[in-house]
Amino acid sequence: MPQASSGIANPSSAVVNALSDCDSLGADALHITPLxxxxxxxxxxxxxxxxxxxxxxxxxxxxxxxxxxxxxxxxVLKPCSMMIVFSVFFGWFGRIPSDGIPYPLFVLSxxxxxxxxxxxxxxxxxxxxxxxxxITKVYFPRLIIPISSMAIGLVDFGIAFLVLVALLMxxxxxxxxxxxxxxxxxxxxxxxxxxxxxWASALNIRHRDIGHAVPFVTQLWFFATPVAYxxxxxxxxxxxxxxxxxxxxxxxxxxxxxFGGGGGEGSMLVLSLLVSSxxxxxxxxxxxxxxxxxxxxx
Amino acid sequence: xxxxxxxxxxxxxxxxxxxxxxxxxxxxxPMRDAWGWTRPAGTRPTCAAETNLIWALKGxxxxxxxxxxxxxxxxxxxxxxxxxxxxxxxxxxTTGSAQLVGRVGSLxxxxxxxxxxxxxxxxxxxxxxxxxxxKHEIDRQFDAIVTFAEIETFLDTPxxxxxxxxxxxxxxxxxxxxxxxxxxxxEVLAVGDAAFQQKCLxxxxxxxxxxxxxxxxxxxxxxxLNLCNTAIxxxxxxxxxxxxxxxxxxxYLSGSIAIQGETRIRSHExxxxxxxxxxxxxxxxxxxxxxxxxxxxxxxxxxxxxxxxHREIRGGQVSMxxxxxxxxxxxxxxxxxxxxxxxxxxxxxxxxRVSCRLDPTWFRAGRYWISLGASVPGLRTxxxxxxxxxxxxxxxxxVEHKLAQGRRGIIAPTIKWTATSLSTVNx
Numbered sequence: 001m002p003q004a005s006s007g008i009a010n011p012s013s014a015v016v017n018a019l020s021d022c023d024s025l026g027a028d029a030l031h032i033t034p035l036x037x038x039x040x041x042x043x044x045x046x047x048x049x050x051x052x053x054x055x056x057x058x059x060x061x062x063x064x065x066x067x068x069x070x071x072x073x074x075x076v077l078k079p080c081s082m083m084i085v086f087s088v089f090f091g092w093f094g095r096i097p098s099d100g101i102p103y104p105l106f107v108l109s110x111x112x113x114x115x116x117x118x119x120x121x122x123x124x125x126x127x128x129x130x131x132x133x134x135i136t137k138v139y140f141p142r143l144i145i146p147i148s149s150m151a152i153g154l155v156d157f158g159i160a161f162l163v164l165v166a167l168l169m170x171x172x173x174x175x176x177x178x179x180x181x182x183x184x185x186x187x188x189x190x191x192x193x194x195x196x197x198x199w200a201s202a203l204n205i206r207h208r209d210i211g212h213a214v215p216f217v218t219q220l221w222f223f224a225t226p227v228a229y230x231x232x233x234x235x236x237x238x239x240x241x242x243x244x245x246x247x248x249x250x251x252x253x254x255x256x257x258x259f260g261g262g263g264g265e266g267s268m269l270v271l272s273l274l275v276s277s278x279x280x281x282x283x284x285x286x287x288x289x290x291x292x293x294x295x296x297x298x
Numbered sequence: 299x300x301x302x303x304x305x306x307x308x309x310x311x312x313x314x315x316x317x318x319x320x321x322x323x324x325x326x327x328p329m330r331d332a333w334g335w336t337r338p339a340g341t342r343p344t345c346a347a348e349t350n351l352i353w354a355l356k357g358x359x360x361x362x363x364x365x366x367x368x369x370x371x372x373x374x375x376x377x378x379x380x381x382x383x384x385x386x387x388x389x390x391x392t393t394g395s396a397q398l399v400g401r402v403g404s405l406x407x408x409x410x411x412x413x414x415x416x417x418x419x420x421x422x423x424x425x426x427x428x429x430x431x432x433k434h435e436i437d438r439q440f441d442a443i444v445t446f447a448e449i450e451t452f453l454d455t456p457x458x459x460x461x462x463x464x465x466x467x468x469x470x471x472x473x474x475x476x477x478x479x480x481x482x483x484x485e486v487l488a489v490g491d492a493a494f495q496q497k498c499l500x501x502x503x504x505x506x507x508x509x510x511x512x513x514x515x516x517x518x519x520x521x522x523l524n525l526c527n528t529a530i531x532x533x534x535x536x537x538x539x540x541x542x543x544x545x546x547x548x549x550y551l552s553g554s555i556a557i558q559g560e561t562r563i564r565s566h567e568x569x570x571x572x573x574x575x576x577x578x579x580x581x582x583x584x585x586x587x588x589x590x591x592x593x594x595x596x597x598x599x600x601x602x603x604x605x606x607x608h609r610e611i612r613g614g615q616v617s618m619x620x621x622x623x624x625x626x627x628x629x630x631x632x633x634x635x636x637x638x639x640x641x642x643x644x645x646x647x648x649x650x651r652v653s654c655r656l657d658p659t660w661f662r663a664g665r666y667w668i669s670l671g672a673s674v675p676g677l678r679t680x681x682x683x684x685x686x687x688x689x690x691x692x693x694x695x696x697v698e699h700k701l702a703q704g705r706r707g708i709i710a711p712t713i714k715w716t717a718t719s720l721s722t723v724n725x
Contacts, residue, residue, distance in 0.1 A: 025302060026399065029398060029399045030398045031396075032384060032385070032395060032396040033395045034391050051427055052427045055427040056427075059413055059416065059424055062420065063413060063415045134410060134411055137407045138404065139387035139404065292389070293389075295388045295389045296313070
């Protein structure tokens, strides 16, 4: 019996069916059965297909700014123009307090993690539908698709971060030691986005209603997150519950890591972590449970 | 230990027609998929709402040994593609199980994952990765792929600027270099120009000689006969014959399964209150006069059409177009062709049957369609039935079959050549 050679189609997720036990072709045979994958087995399949993950992300990046004049400058322009609009309307006309931080910096420091979240959420939820030609023609762990769709958001974030650094220098804001915690907040932002993204993508392939709902939900979510306003505007009695929105903790955490200050309350962060991991794990579970039927319902 | 590398047992796939009620569609189905996993699909209690179920595949069991090239034949909708999709793990079976030993490569389509904005070079990597090749493997075979596809000079041009032929060659080339112990191939050879097709066929032949196992689904009986040593025949989702390829093909052609050689044309809404003429039926008869859906290229066939004239028409004609599987119109003929002078003769109300004989030697093997039409040329359409019937021409003994060399051309007439000796060399 030959060992399955490198890479693809390693025997995995082998839920050995009782029916076939009697005349099994050996332990290294690939078993195909009607049972859905168990959500946790077969995750190593993801590792076997890591190169496809890389190629899909690479394709998205390569095609992203193809045939544009400004190219990668768009990654800078979008958050910057948002920052200018918010600074003019909310900071200057609206006189919204910004906890002593220059308002443009106050907004940009929140816009970056927010856009990372919003982009990841929206591209993950559309990812299965826009790649359905792959889903109906080849096998690979379907999780690769929403995961690879995160690449663009990350790269855009990295580029826009340079603008933030430039702005920090312009306003002579000293770099604080707690800046090292920033990646953790980014991670929280992406876990949340992928959690809801997994739910949305798995539902979207069946009901395209989800695709229509995502932009609208994102917009509502934006206003529930203290991007353009400080969370000190929210009544104090609500603060503990504010953590239900993990993005509130992300934004507060980012600001704290850059500018110090009181930051959010510990209970808020704990609640956010709970909500975020629940979203992520349940999304992962739902996605894994339904992924076998994607090709049938696409 | 046995040498079996593919074993399926009682494989079945059920599809729901329509999409059920709102509740079932939006809430029940996804939740059942997600949490109903403790019960195997086959044992789920069915309720009244699930009556419109069809089995696309039912109780399919077979073994394939290492190095075997198994052809899967059957007419449209017989479950061939569903079988391939299950074995490629694109869709799960509803019942039964399958086991595959070794690395599986599936080619359900050529060029999967091609992106029009990426260059040829990038698309080779993209397509290769989608088919399951590692970057290292693609690197190693890169030059061979490019040479095989004959696109060296366009390597850094976006694929959207390629001609369709180049696009196809590149896609084929990547697929042909896929290294796998088991190859699952679906009709991919049905496209591309003849010369390139032949190149792919010989490449596939190499594949099986290297001891790889191939499962080939095809409509093209000639290529099944050429490439496979065993075959299974599917009809309505069930295996009705299996074994030696020649026996299975004979079984397929003998008409022991329902062959559709007749179409009843439903009356078309032509938009006018009263129709003057309506096409009723079309059927294909083989050399012996039997109604059949597949004819051989030796005996040819007769096409028979029924129509009803409701009111007297002057200047009308009934016409027929023959289309081949590549979407090319092979010929067009009308019932006035042999007597053009009678074109203004009145057609009186009544039912009529016309027939015409198609010369067998014209046909190449493959699938053909016939579109029917009736009109008063230049004035109005009386009735039409596009793609009214399809039939298959099976190459059992034509010249091309005897002298397989991948000829070009839409038709394959046997043309008489004459040879005259001009001089002899005296030795």
